[in-house]
Every structure is written in structure tokens, then in C-alpha cells.
Amino acid sequence: MSDIKKPILVFGATGQQGGSVTTALLKTGWSVRAIVRDTGSAKSVALRDAGVELVQGTLADTTTIQRAMESTHGVFSVQPSSPGGELSDEDEVRYGISIADLANDTGVEHLIYSSGGAVGDKPTGMGHFDSKAQIEAHIRTLPIASTIVRPATFMEMLVLPGFGLEEGRLNFFAKPDQSMQLLAVEDIGKFVAAIFADRARFAGKTFEIASDTVTGRDMETLFTKAAGRPITYSRFSDAVLAANPFLDRLTALLDQGPLAGHADLNALRKINPEMQSFATWLAGSGRTSFEQALGTGGAWQYNNA
Template structure:
């Protein structure tokens, strides 16, 4: 393990951590990526891009401590229970373990990536309330910290079962209802900038999004890119009735908790241009969109851990 690294990035082989690690590296900063398996394709890709690897497991506090040695700034993100790998209790335990280790090792700045519905009161969904608990814990510690709350990823819309292969698209919002979304490249870039300017962002909670879209916006954009009509509908009522997880997410969107409250104009003034849905579809989202158009899986991939 390279002991000259400046930033330690958790979740580096995942979507968020990978985006942050690459954004930091693009700025010429030294990155240490926390990985479980150094022989995995994703870990080898990080190493090939010039990042050092810290091998460990979030269930092993000693490996977290070892990875933390000599680090100035930490990006902390954990897998949530909907992925089926951890419980909500385990997510909280891992988030606290990273924060405690950062304090023990005198890390200057801890950036915790939470969620858009977190920190606004109980939601009735464990994987949101777990993030609220981690937020409160981080803020209670004697360490300079920042919390970011990203909106739903644009990439999430390309999961199987949303209907694109059948020339339709189903999602949470009603046709005229707005929901904020974020492109991973924006998420990575903004979090990297925060890590590189800890004094400026210390103590702040920042809601993150790239754009606000309605179901009709999705219909127009997807139709243009697909070259054929893509009809938008909300998840049908019978599916929501059968799936309490999706139903509660839809309820949170209707209540405004999941709709997003990021100030897009302020974010653009602070961090520069934000990626629109159309730009994302024309760029990094194009391969994902094309794959989704040809994916005939019928089952919605969004689910809770009990159904994983």
C-alpha cells in the first residue's frame, strides 16, 4: 500500500466511490482506494489508473485503521440494504466505524455521502433512516466534516425491468411530477472539489442534483434518443400494491421527501456546469440506454433486501 496517498476513498469499485476516486485522480491528487478483492477487474482498473489499493473489509475495523494511516481526507460511502449485501444496522455500523477510525488517525476532513431523503425526519425506510443516523453521528465527532446528499442517479433509470425494450418506461413520478436526478460524473466531480477544499465546506450539508425532470421529460428525451416512441407511465398501482418497497418510495416522492430539494442554480454557480438528462444520454449514458433498449428482463431490479 502506498503511504503517500492524500485521499482515502471507500466504495471505490462502486458507482459513487469510483466516480469520486477518478475525479480526484483527474485533478492530479493521490488516491488510496479501499477494496475487498485486489484481483477483481474493477480493482485492477483502479490500480492501472495509478491509484494505490488498501485491501480490507468494512466488517473488519482493523483493515479500516490500516487504510487510514497517513490520510488527509476521506470519502465515506456504504452499500445500502436494497443491494442485498448488508442490513440497515450493518450499514450504520460501517459508517460509524469509518468515522471513528478517521478520528483516531487524525484525519483532517471526512466527507460522508448520504442520500437525498436523509436528514429530514423519519421516512419509514431503513436504508434512508440509516443514513440520517450516520449523518448525526459524523456531526457529533471532533473532526472537520461535510455531508453530501445525492439525488437518485440517472444511471439507476437504466436498471432492468423499466420497460425500455418494450418501448415504454415506468418510474416513480407521475407524468407531470418533478424529481431531481444526478449524473455520476457530476457527483464525482463535486465531491472531489469538496475534498480538495475542506476549510470552505467544513460543517456544510449539501444537497446534490444535476437536473429536475418530469415523467414527460423522460418520455421526450428517451423518444428522441431511441428514434422511436417511448411512452412514460408511473409504476402501475398493482405493482405498487404488491411491492411495499416500491410503494413506499412512490409515497416519499409524492410527499416531497424523495423529490429532491437541491438548489440547482446555486450548485451551478459553485461547481460549474451540471449535466442535463439530454447531455447524459448523448454521453456517458448512451451505452447504458442502448443496453436497456435491448434488455428483455421483465422484473423491476429495484427491490429491498428482503426480496434480493
């Protein structure tokens, strides 16, 4: 079993994945240290109030990162990717590799790297997935005990502005009868906490994490029920895909398989018995953002066309 007396260093703790991991680690008794860019931001202050030790730094501050890794049991590594606009794919690779190298050199006992659901043996042709494949390949060359998780499409993506909910419809990647796996962000932390708790079982493993499989028609049924009024579902139109190479390439990746997801949900439920179906998420932690999406307009911002 793992040494729970030592802290875990979490990257991206003010964000979705790192935030979920921090919550789950604190809940299971770990102490958490987090690298944040601004210790005075509202999210950083909330982390400190929850008991997290904050270290001011950026992904480029290798000396700070190395110092923050000293005497930790583990490191949770996640990097922002190019669709967010701040980092290039090359930045993501550089930072992902540097964090892994620093963890290895500092004697960290367990590194968990969060990659991407569509990452596999073959290049996807999309920068923000192929960057993660490069980081994965580097981590596998290092002697450090490491586990790589590949999160499926977040349920939270479905309620972002721009996918149509404010107009009583949802347009997404799947055809009505096509399945894709989804993951509640809250479950990322629960999987990661379970993996940190049992290094001997999970070291050296790479696996997809997801918490449900749904078709387009399932999304229509579940959203309609949750909204109390009809929400129609269809795949993005040909015109939208022709005008948007980024969405078009992601849609092709679903048709080709990688973005559909191949996680073993039964095995994952044994690791995280609380993992959420899409219906559970919609009635629980996703409810507020779903209601906001029903009432707001706007467009999802991405700049990686």
C-alpha cells in the same frame, strides 16, 4: 485550501460512487488509496492501472482501515445499503459510524460522507434512508471537519432492467407532470473533488447534490428523442405498487417531498460547472447503458420489501 500532497482514502472505489470519486480525484491531482475486498478483481486491477494504491480489506477490518487512513488528507465514505442484498440496515449504520470514528481518531483532516437524497430531519420509514440519517447524526457529534452530501436519484437508475425501456415504455416514480431531481453518477465525483479542494468552505455543511430536475413528461420526450422511436411514460401502475411495498413506499416519499429533491442547482453549478442535464447524460456517458436497456429484458432485483 487543502493539502493535495496527501492521499484521499476512498471506500467503494470499485462501485458507482467511489469509482466516480476516484476518477475525479485523480483528474484533479490527488493521489487515491482504496480499500477493496479483492485486489485481483477486474475493477481493482483497472484502479491499480490508473494509479490507485490498493489496500485489501472489508468494511469490518477496523485495523486495516485505521492503518489505511494514516497520513491521508481525507476520507470518502459510502456504504452499500440493504436493497443491494449483502448488508443489513444495521450493518450499514455500524460501518458508516465506525469509518467516521476511525477517521476522527486517526486525525484525518476532512471526511466526506455520502448519504441519501431523501434523508432529512424526519424519518422516512425506509431502512436504507433512516440508516443514513443515523450515520449523519453521529458524524455531526464528532470534532472532525466533515461534509455530508445527499445524492439525488441516479440517472443510471432509469436505465436499469425492469422499468420498461425494452418494451418501449418507462415506468418510474413521478407522475407525468411531477418533478424529481436526478444526478449523473459521474457528477458525484466532481462535486466531491471540489469539496475536498476547499475544506474551509465546506466543513460542517450538509447539502443535497443533483444535476437536473425533470418531470415524467420530460423523461418521455428525452427518451423518445434519444431512442428515435416513441417511449411512453407513466408512473408505476396501482397494481405494481400494491404488489411491491418497496416501490410503493418510495413513490409515497416522492409525493410527500423528500424523494423529489430540493437541491439548489444554481449553487451546485458553481461548485461543479460541468454538471450534466439529463439530456447531456443521455447523449454522453449514459448512452451505452440506455441502448443496452432498450434491447434487454429482466427485472430490477431488490429484496427490501
